[in-house]
Amino acid sequence: MHLPPLRNFAAFFWNMDIKENLNRIKASLPQGVKLVAVSKTHPVEMLQEAYDAGQRIFGENKVQEMTAKSQVLPRDIEWHFIGHVQSNKIKMMAPYVSVIQGVDTYDKLVEIDRQAARNSRHITCFLQLHIASEDTKFGFSPDECSAMLEQGDWKNLKNITIGGVMGMATNTDDLAQVRREFGRLKEIFDTYKQNYFAGSADFNTISAGMSGDYELAIEAGSNMVRIGSAIFGERNYNLNK
Numbered sequence: 584m585h586l587p588p589l590r591n592f593a594a595f596f597w598n599m600d601i602k603e604n605l606n607r608i609k610a611s612l613p614q615g616v617k618l619v620a621v622s623k624t625h626p627v628e629m630l631q632e633a634y635d636a637g638q639r640i641f642g643e644n645k646v647q648e649m650t651a652k653s654q655v656l657p658r659d660i661e662w663h664f665i666g667h668v669q670s671n672k673i674k675m676m677a678p679y680v681s682v683i684q685g686v687d688t689y690d691k692l693v694e695i696d697r698q699a700a701r702n703s704r705h706i707t708c709f710l711q712l713h714i715a716s717e718d719t720k721f722g723f724s725p726d727e728c729s730a731m732l733e734q735g736d737w738k739n740l741k742n743i744t745i746g747g748v749m750g751m752a753t754n755t756d757d758l759a760q761v762r763r764e765f766g767r768l769k770e771i772f773d774t775y776k777q778n779y780f781a782g783s784a785d786f787n788t789i790s791a792g793m794s795g796d797y798e799l800a801i802e803a804g805s806n807m808v809r810i811g812s813a814i815f816g817e818r819n820y821n822l823n824k
């Protein structure tokens with residue numbers, strides 16, 4: 584059996600009361616840090632419970648699942664797509680998604696812009712940066728991303744806004760490494776802000792931190808955390824296949 588690293592054990596001590604979990608987490612977040620409730624794999628009843636407790640931002644990582652949920656839940660939910668973006672699925676979420684967090688190529692920005700325009704909408708995109716040492720995580724390398732921003736064609740995409748960066752730290756018990764990776768994301772954000780978005784208020788978000796490491800992410804400068812298991816409990820992927 585594969586055990587998660589120790590820093591994820593906090594998630595095992597979750598309480599079944601979604602409202603209580605949300606309130607406890609919200610109370611622990613400094614002012615200005617937004618909470619994305621990561622509801623992937625969980626049934627709409629559980630999302631509704633979080634909604635009734637005041638939560639409005641939800642994160643999902645499968646387009647079909649997010650779309651099905653968006654159709655039955657209240658219209659004022661802000662849906663964030665936090666999974667790996669596949670170009671052919673952008674069309675399905677373009678009518679309603681607020682933020683697409685995992686953008687990792689220029690071509691995907693172009694396709695999101697095209698689909699947003701077809702729906703007369705504006706979609707916020709975060710640039711996903713590969714900051715972890717694991718190869719399994721997606722994202723631009725910092726060099727690729729800088730080259731894309733430097734090249735400048737993205738400025739012609741009128742139906743998207745680049746709203747910030749997103750990253751995931753390595754899944755490890757080495758807290759110094761996790762801190763270093765989140766620190767790197769903050770440095771990259773600051774550099775981009777200065778070099779490419781100096782005059783813009785839109786580029787303002789560092790999305791980093793999950794149930795097991797969000798305190799470290801906030802210390803490093805994150806202002807949007809994506810928390811799943813500490814709110815909704817452990818996920819059972821098999822039940823949802």
Ligand SMILES: *Cc1c(COP(=O)(O)O)cnc(C)c1O
Pocket residue numbers: 621623644665666751792793794795809810811812813
């Ligand atoms: C699942 C997921 C999360 C939430 O993870 P928890 O450990 O359950 O808080 C955050 N970000 C991304 C990109 C995810 O896929």
